[in-house]
Amino acid sequence: MHHAEANHPDRSNEEKTNEPKKQPADIQLHPLPVSLRRFEANATVTTLSKQAATPIIVAFGDGIGPEIMTASLRVLLAAGANIAIEPIEIGEPVYLSGETSGIQESAWKSIQRTKVLYKAPVTTPQGAGLKSINVTIRKSLGLFANVRPCTAYHPFVGTKHPNMDVVFVRENEEDVYAGIEHRHTDDVYQCLKIISRPGCERIARYAFEYAVSNGRRKVSCFTKDNIMKLTDGLFHKVFKEVAADYPQIEHEHWIVDAGAAQLADDPGRFDVIVMPNLYGDILSDVGAEIAGSIGLAPSANIGANFAMFEAVHGSAPLLAGRNVANPSGLLLAGAMMLSHIGQTKVAERVHNAWLKTIEDGIHTFDIFSEGNSNQEVGTEEFASAVIENMDRHPSRFKPATYKKRLPGVAKARRSPASVVARKELVGVDVFVHWRGQQPRVLAETMRCAQDTDFELTMITNRGVKVWPAGQDETLKTDHWRCRYMVVLGRSVCHSTIADLQMRLAYLGVDFIKTEHLYNFDGEPGFSLGQGQ
Numbered sequence: 152m153h154h155a156e157a158n159h160p161d162r163s164n165e166e167k168t169n170e171p172k173k174q175p176a177d178i179q180l181h182p183l184p185v186s187l188r189r190f191e192a193n194a195t196v197t198t199l200s201k202q203a204a205t206p207i208i209v210a211f212g213d214g215i216g217p218e219i220m221t222a223s224l225r226v227l228l229a230a231g232a233n234i235a236i237e238p239i240e241i242g243e244p245v246y247l248s249g250e251t252s253g254i255q256e257s258a259w260k261s262i263q264r265t266k267v268l269y270k271a272p273v274t275t276p277q278g279a280g281l282k283s284i285n286v287t288i289r290k291s292l293g294l295f296a297n298v299r300p301c302t303a304y305h306p307f308v309g310t311k312h313p314n315m316d317v318v319f320v321r322e323n324e325e326d327v328y329a330g331i332e333h334r335h336t337d338d339v340y341q342c343l344k345i346i347s348r349p350g351c352e353r354i355a356r357y358a359f360e361y362a363v364s365n366g367r368r369k370v371s372c373f374t375k376d377n378i379m380k381l382t383d384g385l386f387h388k389v390f391k392e393v394a395a396d397y398p399q400i401e402h403e404h405w406i407v408d409a410g411a412a413q414l415a416d417d418p419g420r421f422d423v424i425v426m427p428n429l430y431g432d433i434l435s436d437v438g439a440e441i442a443g444s445i446g447l448a449p450s451a452n453i454g455a456n457f458a459m460f461e462a463v464h465g466s467a468p469l470l471a472g473r474n475v476a477n478p479s480g481l482l483l484a485g486a487m488m489l490s491h492i493g494q495t496k497v498a499e500r501v502h503n504a505w506l507k508t509i510e511d512g513i514h515t516f517d518i519f520s521e522g523n524s525n526q527e528v529g530t531e532e533f534a535s536a537v538i539e540n541m542d543r544h545p546s547r548f549k550p551a552t553y554k555k556r557l558p559g560v561a562k563a564r565r566s567p568a569s570v571v572a573r574k575e576l577v578g579v580d581v582f583v584h585w586r587g588q589q590p591r592v593l594a595e596t597m598r599c600a601q602d603t604d605f606e607l608t609m610i611t612n613r614g615v616k617v618w619p620a621g622q623d624e625t626l627k628t629d630h631w632r633c634r635y636m637v638v639l640g641r642s643v644c645h646s647t648i649a650d651l652q653m654r655l656a657y658l659g660v661d662f663i664k665t666e667h668l669y670n671f672d673g674e675p676g677f678s679l680g681q682g683q
């Protein structure tokens with residue numbers, strides 16, 4: 152039931168180890184740069200002396216990162232990966248040096264040159280003002296598609312879902328991960344959910360291209376478009392448009408909560424699932440865990456020009472330095488990377504040796520269980536066992552085949568809906584910081600700002616209509632949205648809104664922001680108030 156896909160991009164790297172056996176004979180070892188001294192005890196930079204080794208940037212990461220990256224590189228090189236490793240430092244040490252982005256300019260230059268990054272997990276700093284390096288890298292390099300295969304390895308790894316073989320394709324740049332957040336009042340904060348048509352189109356197309364390239368039969372889309380009709384509605388709509396270009400692939404849509412319940416109960420009914428960023432982030436972790444262990448799942452981040460390969464899991468600080476972490480997720484991500492750079496045969500060797508090791512019951516603690524396992528091993532010993540199995544094939548699992556590279560980034564086809572729409576300004580929402588409790592009182596003030604162009608039509612609190620005619624029970628915070636609509640027959644423009652703002656300022660209204668309301672080709676580009 153296992154199938155290995157030719158996931159993505161290509162190539163891989165090197166290794167350092169204090170185990171002299173199993174090193175490819177023609178590897179040249181060089182001392183690590185000073186910046187990686189913490190890793191020096193058992194790390195070296197390695198290149199193969201064959202011609203045309205593909206340069207790969209390697210980040211050893213934080214927590215368990217250095218251990219699992221070391222183990223993974225040992226295996227990749229033992230399999231014959233023709234790669235030139237270039238280590239960079241990102242994460243904790245860089246944050247501690249005062250670089251709030253967690254990555255230095257020199258590291259960006261290296262990535263720009265090689266286009267491929269193999270990255271161990273990084274600890275996300277808690278401090279205010281420090282940005283997540285993972286999100287920064289994905290967005291800076293335009294890595295819009297996050298591909299996470301989650302496969303059960305029954306009966307060798309315990310799982311309630313022996314038939315699970317699902318690939319999650321998560322949109323990687325938009326949604327609430329745009330990171331646009333504001334505090335508006337004493338009580339209320341907001342995070343903007345940004346969904347774009349080109350963003351939807353390329354992730355949907357990527358999911359279908361992936362399905363075609365990997366012999367998958369169905370693509371499912373999860374959204375919450377019954378609630379977020381404009382943003383998730385767009386994702387769903389574009390998914391359907393793109394699906395029409397792939398009649399050979401079945402497609403379906405689930406409301407995310409119902410889809411998630413089905414996924415948890417019967418993942419065998421899904422094949423490829425494409426989702427906006429947040430749902431994909433959460434549910435692909437769930438998928439990895441219910442398949443067997445989050446320690447097993449690889450992840451590829453693909454863009455038009457760059458690619459990054461990593462494990463799904465994080466830096467597991469409590470396991471760090473104990474030689475116990477499972478390196479499998481990062482190792483399988485390395486196989487995806489080899490496929491991405493065209494070294495598909497090496498990717499297969501790695502993957503099949505790994506499958507054989509899992510079948511042999513040689514397991515790290517996270518997947519060890521009496522009955523399924525024969526021997527509990529540490530990180531390094533696991534890597535050694537995979538190397539021992541090089542060129543052996545699994546007997547129970549279907550051998551992995553990496554037939555072709557992952558699909559590249561398919562050209563978006565401009566659909567009719569993406570032509571410039573006729574945009575008409577029909578109103579304005581004014582958000583107000585006000586500590587009162589009686590919407591009627593606020594309405595009296597806000598109506599004083601009306602003129603012949605605008606009429607106050609509604610006030611909501613946290614999206615629920617409280618004027619005219621709200622419910623007494625509705626919780627009222629200090630954050631009010633006051634909707635003015637353009638009076639029938641009047642035509643307004645930006646300066647009319649500026650005049651409205653001037654009148655509000657004159658009245659002493661503490662307005663936090665205004666949001667313009669447009670119709671696009673006659674269709675409202677804004678949602679109604681709840682209860683309206």
Ligand code: NAD
Nearest residue numbers: 271272273274275285446463464465466467476477478517
């Ligand atoms: P985590 O994935 O590090 O750990 C979650 C659980 O899974 C823990 O119980 C851990 O022990 C276990 N686990 C994780 N990897 C394992 C492995 N290889 N083998 C065995 N068990 C494993 O998640 P977390 O604890 O929420 O996050 C720790 C740090 O990692 C945080 O700073 C977080 O922001 C960061 N993080 C980084 C990435 C990344 O770099 N891509 C991804 C997720 C989290």
